[in-house]
Amino acid sequence: MSIKGKFFLSSILMLILLLVVMGLISALILLFFLNSFPAMLLEIKDIHDVFSSPDILRAVTVWIIILIIVVAACCIGVTAYLSHSILSPLKKISEAMEHLTDGDLDYEFSCSGEGEVKELYNSIERLRLRLKKSVSDEIARTEQNKMLIANISHDLKTPITSIKGYVEGIRDGIAASPEMMDKYL
Incomplete structure (x- = not known):
């Protein structure tokens, strides 16, 4: 998958995770309210009545805190996966370039990337082979x-x-x- 595709996919995943987590936590909070305050929920006539109860206010605050923590954890996880999937092949490319810089033209590295990364791998391999041929021709x-x-x-x-x-x-x-x-x- 291309780097652009990975960024797009990670954005979609973060949005989906956010919606799923919000839905799950909202459902859990609703179940909590139905079990803890069944009579109070039936008597609510105005939105101000909801926030007048300290128990409900505390539950909403806990819901918001849990939601923030879970969403942050999901975003960090998706970002960590994305950065690893991009940086890992780039580290291999950097290592290969160090070998070429040191004159080690026999160093072969494997291609594990896709899209732009694979194209870069192939370009470096062609460069290595041309340099190796040039050196052998010069000798x-x-x-x-x-x-x-x-x-x-x-x-x-x-x-x-x-x-x-x-x-x-x-x-x-x-x-x-x-x-x-x-x-x-």
Whole structure:
């Protein structure tokens, strides 16, 4: 489910929980009144008569306090579930990014999210694979460059060594005649 969907669902759940809890507590309070004050409820003619009795006022106050506590607990529970379902995958993503930052391109993490979170997981995995390929290509290029330089160096040394040998031969007098000197040059 997408993050937007989770927020929408949590709002609906909080509203439904609020209505259900209010209905249940109201029904319990009504049953309490019917059992505790049956005669008084039949004699009520005005709303002021309801709040004139200290017992009824106390019961209404308790009802409001219980309602606030239950609704707050339900909202906290739904919010805790929602935040856990969003933050848990984000922590895994953060951990994976730390591994990538440290250069650990072999670290694979599993995707447990949905919607936007899964897309982010997939993007990070593609990034990891591209980085891994780039690093391996760079290592291969570096090795090829080393081999090329070694081969060029060898190829340059061979003719220079030959030329040096001919020059030393001419100096040492091996080529005494002009025809021999032309042959060495």
